[in-house]
Amino acid sequence: xxxxxxxxxDGAGDALDAVFAAMRRDAPDxxxxxxxxxxxxxxxxxxxxxxxxxxxxxxxxxxRPPEGIxxxxxxxxxxxxxxxxxWGGLGGMLTAxxxxxxxxxxxxxxxxxxxxxxIAGDSAAAVELLPGSTDFTTALVPEDEG
Amino acid sequence: xxxxxDDGAGVPDAALLALYxxxxxxxxxxxTLRFTPLALRVAARMLGDxxxxxxxxxxxxxxxxxxxxxxxEGEAKVSTWLYRVTVNLCTDRLRRRRPLPLDEAGDVPEDxxxxxxxxxxxxxxxxxxxxxxxxxxxxxxxxxxxxVLRHLEGxxxxxxxxxxxxxxxxxxxxxxRGKRALAAALSGQRDELGFDDE
Numbered sequence: 001x002x003x004x005x006x007x008x009x010d011g012a013g014d015a016l017d018a019v020f021a022a023m024r025r026d027a028p029d030x031x032x033x034x035x036x037x038x039x040x041x042x043x044x045x046x047x048x049x050x051x052x053x054x055x056x057x058x059x060x061x062x063x064r065p066p067e068g069i070x071x072x073x074x075x076x077x078x079x080x081x082x083x084x085x086x087w088g089g090l091g092g093m094l095t096a097x098x099x100x101x102x103x104x105x106x107x108x109x110x111x112x113x114x115x116x117x118x119i120a121g122d123s124a125a126a127v128e129l130l131p132g133s134t135d136f137t138t139a140l141v142p143e144d145e146g
Numbered sequence: 147x148x149x150x151x152d153d154g155a156g157v158p159d160a161a162l163l164a165l166y167x168x169x170x171x172x173x174x175x176x177x178t179l180r181f182t183p184l185a186l187r188v189a190a191r192m193l194g195d196x197x198x199x200x201x202x203x204x205x206x207x208x209x210x211x212x213x214x215x216x217x218x219e220g221e222a223k224v225s226t227w228l229y230r231v232t233v234n235l236c237t238d239r240l241r242r243r244r245p246l247p248l249d250e251a252g253d254v255p256e257d258x259x260x261x262x263x264x265x266x267x268x269x270x271x272x273x274x275x276x277x278x279x280x281x282x283x284x285x286x287x288x289x290x291x292x293x294v295l296r297h298l299e300g301x302x303x304x305x306x307x308x309x310x311x312x313x314x315x316x317x318x319x320x321x322x323r324g325k326r327a328l329a330a331a332l333s334g335q336r337d338e339l340g341f342d343d344e
Contacts, residue, residue: 013329019332034204038178046171050169
């Protein structure tokens, strides 16, 4: 039987299966440089997630009015506003409050357009609502004032 | 959780991913070791270029890192997800390439004396593998994906169907056609080179 005959039908398939097995065995290894880059990306992403979590926790803490501010003399509301971090912070709180009402009414996150509509003036920063995120406060990006 | 072994042996993929999302550095190492080779193998076989394959593998893993905190256990296997991402990234790369004339695709020497001396001077097996890799590169992309996932990654047809977003019958058709084309290329090469039967 000639080589050509052997390569017909199952013979050809068998030869190819043998090559596939060799290719699996000789598959390219991930070299150290690639592994190091991938790991570096992984750790950078972990650092980013940790920073976002810290920032979100700080914003949540900032939304709580400090004790006694509201009872100070004169413009109580102005004091409350400054205690909450100024109009930027208040804008964030309003966003959260309104969004909370929105979520309660509709069961879904408000769109960027709807949330921004409720903010007085133009102090609302671009609000990035993370799809699927259950931690709404992580979506608030307070605008830097001044 | 004992993370003494760098590859996190015995820890399920989704559990490692959850640990990773909580900042566990050992989980980051384990996932890197466990999954980077998968992405690299597939990219190398789909693209036929080592440097591009490394870029794709790194990009695929980057997407894994970014999805980790949103990963919902039970929705999909991590490996299936990564296969799908890698295959799609390769598709993007292939579409950006200028199409080459068929006889310029791949690295194989075109002159027959060159091929013959390669056969004599180097491991014959390497030449044969190169032949199949080049023929793989000439397959229509979907056939190439199916053949790589089935015959080089060893996935079952249902999983390949999930990776490629098609039905199981379509997978079977693609792998059959692809394998026939590769067998023909291998058969033709062996005839040309006059390989002695062993």
